[in-house]
Amino acid sequence: MVDYRTQGQIAILEVNNPPVNALSIHVRKGLDDGISRAVRDPSVKAVIVIGKGRTFSSGADIKEFNKPQEGPRLTMVGKKLEESDKPVVAAIHGTCLGGGLEIALFCHYRIAVKSARVGFPEVLLGILPGAAGTQRLPRVTDVAVAMEMISTGKHVPAPKALEYGILDKIVQGDLLEEAVKFAKSVMGKPVQPCRLSDQPVKGADRLVQVFDAAMRQVKQRQRGFMAPVVCLKAVRSAAELPYNEGLLRENTLFTELMSSSQCAALRYAFFAERAAQRWQLPSGASAANTKPVPVKSTGVIGAGTMGQGIAICLLRVDYPVILVEQNQKLLDKGVEMIQLAFKDAVRRKLMTEDAMRHCMSNISPTVDMQQLANVDLVIEAVYENVALKQDIFRKLDVICKPSAVLCTNTSTISIDIIASATKRPGSVVGTHFFAPAHIMRLLENVYSKDTSAQAVATVMDLGKKIGKVSVLVKTCHGFVANRMFHHQGQEAALMLEEGALPEHIDKVMEDFGMSIGPMKVSDLSGVDIGWRIRHEVAKMEGVELTSQTRFFRGERYCTLPDKLYELGRLGRKTGKGWYRYEKPGGRVAMVDDEVTNLIKKHSAEMGIERRGISTQEIQERILYPAINEGFRILEEGVAAKPEDIDVIWWYGFSFPRYMGGPMFHASQVGLSKVYERICYYHQNFPYSSHWVPSDLLRKLASAPSPVPISQWMSYSQSKL
Numbered sequence: 001m002v003d004y005r006t007q008g009q010i011a012i013l014e015v016n017n018p019p020v021n022a023l024s025i026h027v028r029k030g031l032d033d034g035i036s037r038a039v040r041d042p043s044v045k046a047v048i049v050i051g052k053g054r055t056f057s058s059g060a061d062i063k064e065f066n067k068p069q070e071g072p073r074l075t076m077v078g079k080k081l082e083e084s085d086k087p088v089v090a091a092i093h094g095t096c097l098g099g100g101l102e103i104a105l106f107c108h109y110r111i112a113v114k115s116a117r118v119g120f121p122e123v124l125l126g127i128l129p130g131a132a133g134t135q136r137l138p139r140v141t142d143v144a145v146a147m148e149m150i151s152t153g154k155h156v157p158a159p160k161a162l163e164y165g166i167l168d169k170i171v172q173g174d175l176l177e178e179a180v181k182f183a184k185s186v187m188g189k190p191v192q193p194c195r196l197s198d199q200p201v202k203g204a205d206r207l208v209q210v211f212d213a214a215m216r217q218v219k220q221r222q223r224g225f226m227a228p229v230v231c232l233k234a235v236r237s238a239a240e241l242p243y244n245e246g247l248l249r250e251n252t253l254f255t256e257l258m259s260s261s262q263c264a265a266l267r268y269a270f271f272a273e274r275a276a277q278r279w280q281l282p283s284g285a286s287a288a289n290t291k292p293v294p295v296k297s298t299g300v301i302g303a304g305t306m307g308q309g310i311a312i313c314l315l316r317v318d319y320p321v322i323l324v325e326q327n328q329k330l331l332d333k334g335v336e337m338i339q340l341a342f343k344d345a346v347r348r349k350l351m352t353e354d355a356m357r358h359c360m361s362n363i364s365p366t367v368d369m370q371q372l373a374n375v376d377l378v379i380e381a382v383y384e385n386v387a388l389k390q391d392i393f394r395k396l397d398v399i400c401k402p403s404a405v406l407c408t409n410t411s412t413i414s415i416d417i418i419a420s421a422t423k424r425p426g427s428v429v430g431t432h433f434f435a436p437a438h439i440m441r442l443l444e445n446v447y448s449k450d451t452s453a454q455a456v457a458t459v460m461d462l463g464k465k466i467g468k469v470s471v472l473v474k475t476c477h478g479f480v481a482n483r484m485f486h487h488q489g490q491e492a493a494l495m496l497e498e499g500a501l502p503e504h505i506d507k508v509m510e511d512f513g514m515s516i517g518p519m520k521v522s523d524l525s526g527v528d529i530g531w532r533i534r535h536e537v538a539k540m541e542g543v544e545l546t547s548q549t550r551f552f553r554g555e556r557y558c559t560l561p562d563k564l565y566e567l568g569r570l571g572r573k574t575g576k577g578w579y580r581y582e583k584p585g586g587r588v589a590m591v592d593d594e595v596t597n598l599i600k601k602h603s604a605e606m607g608i609e610r611r612g613i614s615t616q617e618i619q620e621r622i623l624y625p626a627i628n629e630g631f632r633i634l635e636e637g638v639a640a641k642p643e644d645i646d647v648i649w650w651y652g653f654s655f656p657r658y659m660g661g662p663m664f665h666a667s668q669v670g671l672s673k674v675y676e677r678i679c680y681y682h683q684n685f686p687y688s689s690h691w692v693p694s695d696l697l698r699k700l701a702s703a704p705s706p707v708p709i710s711q712w713m714s715y716s717q718s719k720l
């Protein structure tokens, strides 16, 4: 785990714990033994700590967090490194994160290659740097920098770290050779001035201003997260207390965070996100055994809002895009909007003018679908209409080369139906982007009964390349995201007619932790979207939805959203929806008496006596139907595991990550309690099928003891 060798008068401690040199028990032990041996050996005059493989160290081993701590503690290992009278040099490449950076800060010197990155991402796991990081970073750099780095978890590139004083030198060429040269240059020099524990905190005279400003930012940007606030307090104590007392304070705060429910949720989130990448099809094909089709050229059909966003995603990472529209006017408008989005990115310093010009030069706008004949991958992004999509796929089948992957950006329509319009259903796959497509990170990739493993591998790989978090799901109406979300909209509308108002529902859900409540989400995505989907479904079933409709498909139906649509209140884009906005496209949601009156009048027309609806009821009626649907989705194999659902909710609907996602949240509340409440609502609202309890949930809820989330799927086939 740590290879010890000497080169002349220099001892080299090489951490060797693939893939990311996490500081597991054997590594800590290896470093501890290695530094003792080097200190003991009179022929050794300097020590180098370096990482083997792709990185210096990614920090403490997160997998060890649930277990009792064994072996030497990281702080003790660090103390030994610092107390060595022989200079110790950290030689950094790849990433030097968390405990890895703490080890480096215990060393007397730090050198790095230019591509290296350093940082304290502990905050993203709901903890703080617990091996003296909060006490040592503000001693090597400024207290303001330390607060920013530790409370955000951002990685800092080596040149910036040099500027901050975290690094002593950036080297070119072979890192070890350079480290040896550096070690020789400091051999024999006193190490005392390089012991950070003896140094004062830099910028301590501005502590109060810096702390207050950092706290304001944290409360605004990381609303609801405990760890960033505690991180700031820990760094503050570095400036207020002597080093050893600061360490004790850090330890107390670390222990507090480590045992918090937020830390448990964020650790779950770390592994869940990685697990989502390890997709597997029922056939056994998986990420591990399937190669993607090489994609060099792409096409996007539809230059509307979604098509523009998707084209931007592709252009940003250098894919040439053939952009197809049905007429020149729409095409020109689409290209103009793409250009505007890039200009905005330049204005906000997210890209350079040159990069923008390069991206724009990669678009080939056309009204001729034949131009797609040679593309490797095409994404259809026209509006949600089955006949239109099928027509496009019929044409693509004739036009595109046999190896092309044919993707559809549908948010609800079954991929089986779209693929059936072609003679190559194996090449057809869903790529459900979330609006705005160039900003939202989620990509819900959808396979049909015929989609080939190679097509799946290609879209999962594409997602990674364009910077998305991709989750693979099986086709069904609405897939995972919209299928679960749909019930929230239904319940919200029903609560409005029973007695709630939009601002009540949103406040409860925002207090719960959602970044915006469901009524504001509806205004953001457009009241017309839901209207179109409901009416399209009804049309397919030969039903006409009117203001008199009380039941649809045997379910209680609320016509309030339809009434809002008929008033032309389509949401933010028209300046009016469930709220009033300062202008069309505005962002400030204001309560509107017209909506309040509309809702009250609607209740009266329905003969419903309005009642007060409690916070608990709002929370449960918004969350539990989605959770219940999540269990059905697992039962049916639409999602392979609960982690996939939770990933979808963080990135698609901003579900607070510190609560782990709806499925993890359910596990924390207790599945028997969730089940019991769902049964209660089912009894009270028998005409809403989303309250019919999932069978998988029932089985898990009746297990003799709580079943860990990682074992839920083993119950899906059981006959309990």
Ligand SMILES: CCCCCCC[C@H](O)CC(=O)SCCNC(=O)CCNC(=O)[C@H](O)C(C)(C)COP(=O)([O-])OP(=O)([O-])OC[C@H]1O[C@@H](n2cnc3c(N)ncnc32)[C@H](O)[C@@H]1OP(=O)([O-])[O-]
Residues within 6 Å of the ligand: 019, 020, 022, 058, 059, 060, 061, 062, 063, 064, 065, 069, 074, 095, 097, 098, 099, 100, 102, 121, 122, 125, 128, 129, 130, 131, 133, 271, 274, 275
């Ligand atoms: C207990 C008391 C301790 C007290 C002392 C506290 C010390 C300290 O302050 C706390 C810490 O350091 S907290 C730590 C602070 N550090 C962090 O939070 C850093 C977290 N890590 C990262 O940000 C990214 O992994 C990297 C940027 C390092 C690499 O990104 P990339 O190239 O895209 O690769 P990838 O796909 O992401 O990972 C590859 C594989 O490695 C796995 N794995 C990774 N790190 C791990 C770890 N620390 N551990 C275990 N495993 C870790 C990962 O799961 C995956 O496994 P899989 O089985 O193949 O799925």
